[in-house]
Amino acid sequence: MTDSAQPPARDPAIRVTTQPADTNPYGDIFGGWLMGQMDMAAGLVASRHSKGRAVTAAVDSMQFHHPVYVGDEVSVFAELVRSGRTSMTIEVEAWRRDRFGETHEKVTQASFVFVAIDEQGKPRAVEM
Numbered sequence: 001m002t003d004s005a006q007p008p009a010r011d012p013a014i015r016v017t018t019q020p021a022d023t024n025p026y027g028d029i030f031g032g033w034l035m036g037q038m039d040m041a042a043g044l045v046a047s048r049h050s051k052g053r054a055v056t057a058a059v060d061s062m063q064f065h066h067p068v069y070v071g072d073e074v075s076v077f078a079e080l081v082r083s084g085r086t087s088m089t090i091e092v093e094a095w096r097r098d099r100f101g102e103t104h105e106k107v108t109q110a111s112f113v114f115v116a117i118d119e120q121g122k123p124r125a126v127e128m
């Protein structure tokens with residue numbers, strides 16, 4: 001999506017401040033918490049694009065580049081890069097900013113596959 005110098009020049013899907021409750025036993029932010037934020041960001045894009053329910057089918061190429069610390073501002077960017085018959089591929093990256101500074105760092109990235117589903121939980125076609 002972007003190089004690691006500057007975050008994308010658009011609004012993030014999610015922006016949140018990390019809390020002590022989000023940490024792992026080492027005191028840094030837990031990777032699972034970050035993945036959850038990324039899943040929610042991708043879910044927003046998938047539900048909006050498919051105009052209905054969409055579930056996570058796969059997460060590929062998950063990468064953790066840098067740790068995230070308590071009090072950081074985390075911005076999660078999500079971009080639809082492919083729309084199939086029922087599936088959508090969404091590239092997601094998360095950036096941290098120290099709350100007292102202007103330095104931005106890309107901390108994670110991954111490719112999420114979401115599938116649009118109907119009321120029975122079966123894949124449904126996404127309108128083009």
Ligand SMILES: CCCCCCCCCCCCCCCC(=O)SCCNC(=O)CCNC(=O)[C@H](O)C(C)(C)COP(=O)(O)OP(=O)(O)OC[C@H]1O[C@@H](n2cnc3c(N)ncnc32)[C@H](O)[C@@H]1OP(=O)(O)O
Nearest residue numbers: 039040043055056057058084085086087113115117121123
């Ligand atoms: C009332 C108000 C409510 C408000 C509410 C708000 C909620 C706001 C919460 C935000 C939410 C955040 C987002 C969290 C989202 C979850 O946490 S979802 C929970 C975790 N995910 C699940 O539980 C999904 C479990 N899996 C399944 O249900 C089924 O496997 C699926 C995903 C529906 C697929 O069903 P299937 O019968 O295997 O599908 P199949 O026909 O084989 O393939 C369908 C498509 O998926 C693709 N596909 C399937 N598997 C894969 C794979 N592993 N890799 C790549 N592509 C795949 C196929 O290629 C195909 O693509 P198309 O060619 O149609 O484009």
